[in-house]
Amino acid sequence: MKTFREAILLLPWAIGAASMALPGSSSQVTFTAPMSWDSPPNPDATHHLVFNTVSSLLQRWPNTIYRNGHTVTPATISAGTILYHGRRNAIVPTTPEWLAFDFEHSHMFCRSSCYVISLMATRDLRLVYFDGSNAAKMRGGPMDSQDILIWEYPHPERTSSERIRISELCAWGKPFSVDGFVRMEYHFEVMLCDFSAGTEVVTLSNLIPVDIGSRRRDAGSERSGYSDPPTRRPRLPPKRPDPPTGWKGSLPTLNFIEVLNAGSWHNQAPGETRVHIDYSGVVTFYNPSLTSLVEARRGQPRSHHRLANISKTDSELVRQELAEVFARQVKGPGGGIDWGSITHVIVKRYSERLELLQYLLEPATYTNVTEQAVAVRIQILTMLAPYITTEAVRNSSDTSWVGSIVHYCSTTQTSMIPGGTLTPQERLIRDAVEGTLHEICRRLTLMWVDAFDIEAATDRRKAEALGRWRVHVRELMEWLDWSVWNKCNPACGIDALCHVPTWPFVEGDHPDDMTPRCISRVRLGELALEQTLIYS
Numbered sequence: 001m002k003t004f005r006e007a008i009l010l011l012p013w014a015i016g017a018a019s020m021a022l023p024g025s026s027s028q029v030t031f032t033a034p035m036s037w038d039s040p041p042n043p044d045a046t047h048h049l050v051f052n053t054v055s056s057l058l059q060r061w062p063n064t065i066y067r068n069g070h071t072v073t074p075a076t077i078s079a080g081t082i083l084y085h086g087r088r089n090a091i092v093p094t095t096p097e098w099l100a101f102d103f104e105h106s107h108m109f110c111r112s113s114c115y116v117i118s119l120m121a122t123r124d125l126r127l128v129y130f131d132g133s134n135a136a137k138m139r140g141g142p143m144d145s146q147d148i149l150i151w152e153y154p155h156p157e158r159t160s161s162e163r164i165r166i167s168e169l170c171a172w173g174k175p176f177s178v179d180g181f182v183r184m185e186y187h188f189e190v191m192l193c194d195f196s197a198g199t200e201v202v203t204l205s206n207l208i209p210v211d212i213g214s215r216r217r218d219a220g221s222e223r224s225g226y227s228d229p230p231t232r233r234p235r236l237p238p239k240r241p242d243p244p245t246g247w248k249g250s251l252p253t254l255n256f257i258e259v260l261n262a263g264s265w266h267n268q269a270p271g272e273t274r275v276h277i278d279y280s281g282v283v284t285f286y287n288p289s290l291t292s293l294v295e296a297r298r299g300q301p302r303s304h305h306r307l308a309n310i311s312k313t314d315s316e317l318v319r320q321e322l323a324e325v326f327a328r329q330v331k332g333p334g335g336g337i338d339w340g341s342i343t344h345v346i347v348k349r350y351s352e353r354l355e356l357l358q359y360l361l362e363p364a365t366y367t368n369v370t371e372q373a374v375a376v377r378i379q380i381l382t383m384l385a386p387y388i389t390t391e392a393v394r395n396s397s398d399t400s401w402v403g404s405i406v407h408y409c410s411t412t413q414t415s416m417i418p419g420g421t422l423t424p425q426e427r428l429i430r431d432a433v434e435g436t437l438h439e440i441c442r443r444l445t446l447m448w449v450d451a452f453d454i455e456a457a458t459d460r461r462k463a464e465a466l467g468r469w470r471v472h473v474r475e476l477m478e479w480l481d482w483s484v485w486n487k488c489n490p491a492c493g494i495d496a497l498c499h500v501p502t503w504p505f506v507e508g509d510h511p512d513d514m515t516p517r518c519i520s521r522v523r524l525g526e527l528a529l530e531q532t533l534i535y536s
Contacts, residue, residue, distance in 0.1 A: 037402070037403040037406040037407070037442060037445065038406075038442060038445075038446060039442075040439075040442070041435065041438070041439050041479075043298075044288060044294050044298070045288065045435060046286040046287070046288050046294075046432070047431065047432045047433075047434075047435025047436050047438075047439075048432075048435070048436050048439070048479055048480055048481070049070075049286040049302070049305075049432075050284055050286045050287075050428060050429065050431075050432035051343060051346075051432045051433060051435075051436040052066075052302075052480075052481065052482070052483075053070055053071045053131060053284055053286060054071075054279070054282065054339055054340065054343050054429055054432065055269075055340070055343035055344060055346075055347055055482075056131070056483065057071070057073070057129070057131055057271065057277055057340060058129070058188070058266070058270075058271035058272040058273075058275055058277065059266065059267060059268055059269060059271035059272075059483075060184060060186075060187070060188070060263050060264065060266045060267045060271070060272075061267040061268055061483055061486075061500075062483035063131055063132050063133055063184050064133060064184075064186075064500050064502060065303070065483050065486055065500055065514055066132065066302055066303060066305075066483070067132050067133035067136055067140075067141070067142045067502060067503075068132050068140070068141035068142055068144065068303075068305055068306045068307075069130050069131040069132025069133070069134050069142065069144070069145050070131065070132065070145065070284055070285040070286050070305065070307070071130075071131040071132075071145075071282060071283065071284045071285070071286075072128060072129070072130055072131075072145055072149065072283050072322060073128075073129050073131075073277055073278065073279075073281055073282045073283060074126070074127070074128065074129075074277075074278040074281040074325060074326060074328075075127045075128070075129040075182060075275050075276060075277050075278060076124045076125060076126060076127060076275070076276045076278070077121050077124065077125040077127060077190070077274060077275055077276070078121065078124055078274070078276065079121050079122060079123050079124055080120060080121065081120065081121045081125075081274050082118055082119070082120055082202065083099040083100065083101060083118070083119050083120075083121070083190060083192075083199070084099065084100045084101075084102070084103050084105070084106035084107075084116060084117070084118055084119075085097060085098070085099050085100070085106055085116070085117045085119065086100070086106035086107050086108065086109035086110045086114070086115070086116045086117075087109060087110070087115050087116075087117070088110065088111055088112065088113050088114075088115065089113070089115060090115050090204060090206065092117060092195060092201060092204065093195050094195070094196075096166045096167060096170050096191065096192065096193045096194070097166075097191075097192060097195065098166075098189050098190070098191055098192070099119070099180075099189065099190040099191075099192050100187065100189055100190075101187070101188055101189070101190070101272060101274055102187065102262040102265075103116065103118075104187075104255075104258045104259050104261070104262040105187045105189070105259055105262060105263070107207075107210075107254075107255075107259075108254055108256065108259050110207065110209075110210050111210060111212055111254075112209055112210060112211075112212065112239075112240075112241040113206075113209055113241065114206070114207040114208065114209055114210050115204065115205065115206055115207070116203075116204075116205050116207055117201060117203070117204050117205075118201075118202045118203045118205075119195070119199040119200065119201055119202060120199065120200055120202050121198060121199055122198055122199060122200050123198050125179040125180060125190075125198050125199075126176075126177055126178055126179050127178065127179060127180050127181060127182050127190070127275070128149075128169075128173060128178055128180075128181045128182070128326070129181075129182040129183075129275065129277065130145050130146055130181065130182070130183050131145075131184075132145070132184070133184055133185060133502070133503070134146060134183040134184060135183040135184055135185035135189060136185055136502070136503040136504070137159045137160055137162070137503070137504075138159060138503045139156045139159060140156075140306065141154070141305075141306030141307065141308065142503075143156075143158075143159055143165075144306055144307035144308065145285065145307060146165065146169065146183075148307060148310065148315055148318060148319070149169070149172060149319065149322065150165070150168040150169055150171075150172050151168070152312075152315050152316075152319070153310070153315060154306075154307055154308050154310075156308075166181075166191045166193075169181050169191060169193075170191075170193035170194075173193065173326070174193075176323075176326040176327060178193070178326065179192065179193060179194070179197065179198055180192040180193050182275055185503075185504070186259060186260055186263045186504070186505065187259060187260075187262060187263035187266075188263075188266065188272045188275070208243075208244065208247065208251065208252055209241035209242075209243070209244070209251060210241075210251065210252055210253065210254055211240050211241065211250070211251040211252070211253050212253065212254050255525070256505070256524070256525050257497070257521045257524060257525045260497060260499075260505070260524065261497070264497065268484070269340075269344045269347075270340075270344075277340060279337065279338070279339040279340065279425075279426060279429065280335075280422075280423045280425060280426055281325040281326070281328065281423070281425055282339075282425045282426075282428075282429060283318065283321050283322050283325055283425060284425075284428070285307055285310075285318065287428060289317070290310070290314040290317065290318065291311075291314065292309060292310055292311035292313075292314045293307065293309065293310055293314065295309075296308075296309040296310075302481055303512065303514060304512075325425070335417060335418065335421035335422050335426065337417060337422075337426065339426065339429045339430075339433075342413055342414075342433060343433065345413075346413065346433070346436070346437065347482060347484060349383075350383065350440055351482055351484045351485065353379065353382065353383055354473065354476065354477055354480075355485065356379060357376065357379050357380070357469075357473050358473050358474070358477065360372065360375050360376050360379060361376060361466060361469055361470045361473060369459050369462045369463050369466065370455075370459065370462060372462075372466060373451070373454045373455075373457075373462040373465065373466060374454070374455060376447075376451065376466070376469060377451040377454055377455070380444055380447050380448050380451050381448070381451075383444055384405055384409065384441075384444055384445065384448055386408075386409075386412075387404075387405045387408040387409045387412070387441075388401075388405060389401075389404075392404055392405075402445060402448070402449065405441065405445050405448070406438065406441045406442055406445050409437060409440075409441035409444075409445075410434055410437040410438040410441050411434060411437075413433060413434075413437065414430050414433055414434055417430065436480070439476065439479060439480075440476065440480070443472045443473075443475075443476045446472060447468075447469050447472055447473075450465040450468060450469070451465070451469075486514075486516060487516055488516045488517065488518050492518035493518070495520060495521055496518040496519060496520050496521060497518070497519060497521060497524060498516050498517075498518060499516065499517060499518070499519045499524060500514050500515075500516050501513060501514070501515075501517070502514065505524060505527045
């Protein structure tokens with residue numbers, strides 16, 4: 001007679017998951033959900049990538065770590081929202097220009113003379129949002145999705161052509177009544193097409209002039225691989241401005257630390273709350289129907305995913321889908337589901353618990369194998385408890401209850417959402433949620449198979465089980481690749497910021513080293529000023 005553990009491991013439990021057909025053309029790719037509860041995900045499936053994208057929208061931290069954006073979506077800014085524009089003169093722009101969400105971001109564009117315009121949205125502004133660090137003026141992929149929208153293919157040589165870019169984007173958006181575009185660098189920004197449409201000036205303030213220093217610009221940034229060399233000859237900074245009549249003491253300097261600090265307010269969920277995503281129109285390049293990109297991603301870490309190898313056919317598919325989405329003059333006909341909140345709930349539920357599980361499984365955490373196995377069993381049960389019913393346990397001798405754990409764990413968030421009310425874009429998100437949960441639940445249940453009767457097992461079997469569990473947790477966390485696990489540990493002191501060394505404020509010599517590190521506010525300010533003196 002087989003043991004309970006052997007019987008479960010041989011169980012081909014069918015969870016009855018639906019086929020995950022993805023929107024696209026007649027050549028679309030379909031990945032079918034595993035029919036056996038313990039089947040691993042298809043290597044080319046993108047459930048976890050779509051999930052990560054949706055759960056990270058409008059959050060600065062994940063979009064800094066994974067700077068090559070893969071999603072374009074409709075968004076709005078509500079009437080009554082205040083935005084800021086800093087410049088060197090008192091002229092209200094009559095051509096497309098940039099707006100900041102926080103004063104600190106706009107203030108850095110004042111330079112010597114300083115005028116800051118605050119504007120209020122007089123109606124809901126219709127926007128396009130690009131995820132990733134789509135305002136990073138560097139090669140390697142951050143601007144690829146913008147390029148495909150307006151030029152069909154990525155054009156890395158045009159990274160510094162921002163005036164051309166904003167004009168082309170506004171021309172693309174005009175037939176769809178698009179007011180502007182939201183991107184992110186070290187903070188979020190709005191590329192507004194027409195200051196006279198949908199906004200009204202609240203204040204136009206002549207602020208205290210800003211002293212940006214008198215030191216000469218050098219080519220310091222060229223020593224690293226983060227940024228492209230300047231496309232124009234560095235200029236000497238302007239002469240220090242004269243203080244206004246009645247001013248005493250030093251003039252204010254450009255305080256880049258406060259720009260980064262303001263950006264960090266939106267690091268994690270809920271992110272930049274002044275922008276509202278229309279999830280019924282989320283268009284992602286992680287749609288596996290884009291077969292040229294599926295092939296390009298194989299064997300590549302997520303940080304190296306980009307759109308440079310997109311085929312003409314796939315580029316046309318995405319542009320057509322975007323045109324269809326933005327042709328909807330009102331919010332899409334979807335089910336009104338807040339997919340962002342659903343993904344945030346899942347990340348909150350499992351991220352810290354998986355970290356704790358990983359810690360409990362470390363060999364150095366316990367000296368007693370029994371205590372360790374029991375502690376891990378408790379943690380696994382904590383995560384699976386909502387899906388283990390007394391009726392199922394009562395019938396545990398026939399082993400089918402283990403498959404039901406995976407089924408209910410994977411589908412509880414989405415099972416009652418009517419599929420017929422969803423747009424093709426929402427169906428892709430739904431499948432991504434279920435596919436991501438299936439892998440979490442599958443791994444936890446495989447561990448539960450071992451842990452169910454571990455308390456009565458021999459020390460040798462406990463040690464073997466602990467070894468298997470370490471592998472499961474490590475592989476699961478690597479597959480999920482949630483940005484909440486990429487952090488400064490230990491946390492930074494009050495005089496430092498947790499910083500990812502990327503454009504434009506770098507620290508280090510390797511462009512792919514995205515390890516967060518604590519950096520003093522003074523040092524980070526020096527780096528920021530150095531970069532601005534070179535490129536402004």
